[in-house]
Amino acid sequence: MAIVGSIVFLLLIFACAAPQPPDLWLGGDLFYGDRDPAALLEPLAPLVEGARGYVNLEGPADRSPGGGAASWTDADGRVHLHNTVHGITPELGLLAVGVANNHRFDAADPDAADRALIADGVAALGASVVHLGALRVAMVQVDLAPDLPPTFAAEAAKLRAQADALVVAFHVRGVASYLPSPALRTAVSAAEQAGAGVVVAHGTHAIGPVERRGGMVIAWGLGNVAMACDCTRETDAILLRVRFTPEGKVEHARVLPIRAGLQGAPAQPSTDPRGILDLLTAIGSTPVESDGSGGSF
Numbered sequence: 001m002a003i004v005g006s007i008v009f010l011l012l013i014f015a016c017a018a019p020q021p022p023d024l025w026l027g028g029d030l031f032y033g034d035r036d037p038a039a040l041l042e043p044l045a046p047l048v049e050g051a052r053g054y055v056n057l058e059g060p061a062d063r064s065p066g067g068g069a070a071s072w073t074d075a076d077g078r079v080h081l082h083n084t085v086h087g088i089t090p091e092l093g094l095l096a097v098g099v100a101n102n103h104r105f106d107a108a109d110p111d112a113a114d115r116a117l118i119a120d121g122v123a124a125l126g127a128s129v130v131h132l133g134a135l136r137v138a139m140v141q142v143d144l145a146p147d148l149p150p151t152f153a154a155e156a157a158k159l160r161a162q163a164d165a166l167v168v169a170f171h172v173r174g175v176a177s178y179l180p181s182p183a184l185r186t187a188v189s190a191a192e193q194a195g196a197g198v199v200v201a202h203g204t205h206a207i208g209p210v211e212r213r214g215g216m217v218i219a220w221g222l223g224n225v226a227m228a229c230d231c232t233r234e235t236d237a238i239l240l241r242v243r244f245t246p247e248g249k250v251e252h253a254r255v256l257p258i259r260a261g262l263q264g265a266p267a268q269p270s271t272d273p274r275g276i277l278d279l280l281t282a283i284g285s286t287p288v289e290s291d292g293s294g295g296s297f
């Protein structure tokens with residue numbers, strides 16, 4: 001009995017020494033313009049409680065030139081986006097934001113806009129190793145414009161070697177589609193070879209299938225989170241929420257349907273999560289087991 005008691009005691013010590021890292025949630029496109037980003041994200045709080053997050057920030061977090069409008073269309077028909085109130089802070093629960101997208105160069109000085117986010121404690125991706133509790137997570141975001149940079153696989157694998165887990169986000173340009181493009185399929189395969197445990201895609205504003213592939217979780221299209229501009233009509237969207245073991249393996253994955261906030265409205269949990277899960281099944285997802293507000297897969 002003394003030996004058994006000692007073993008139990010040692011197991012308890014080990015459990016305390018290796019606490020479960022918080023969950024990570026990943027969302028798609030966010031443009032808050034001159035709105036308060038906290039107000040646009042606050043209705044999602046019940047879905048992401050106890051987790052840290054990632055979104056793709058469309059448009060730099062800076063002032064628009066001359067203090068003008070947050071979004072406008074130039075003579076060539078190109079939409080320009082500026083998040084004119086710098087409000088991305090850790091208090092929003094965001095661990096990192098993607099800045100590698102087609103609106104990055106709307107900023108007069110993109111590097112300065114990135115540094116402003118980093119100074120507030122939110123990683124601007126690119127590529128960084130961030131801390132999810134005690135877990136070191138390498139996070140990489142790449143703009144497929146239109147193809148994968150030839151150095152991606154080597155650079156992602158090098159960053160993966162510095163961390164416990166690798167998360168990759170691909171920004172995809174093109175028309176909204178439920179089906180992944182050939183370029184995205186190639187990119188996801190490269191991320192798998194680099195050792196990614198989680199891969200997501202965003203940028204076309206449309207949702208795509210979710211997939212379990214061995215130890216890797218893929219969300220082929222997250223859709224919008226909130227877009228405070230007249231630049232998209234896509235309201236169906238999802239968040240991906242993943243739980244890692246202390247060793248960096250994906251232990252659990254959930255898809256959380258949301259209704260994207262458009263024209264300055266806040267994002268909301270979906271009023272028909274089962275309908276979104278049925279759609280994901282219809283477009284080729286790994287089977288998803290409904291659990292009320294979302295589904296596990």
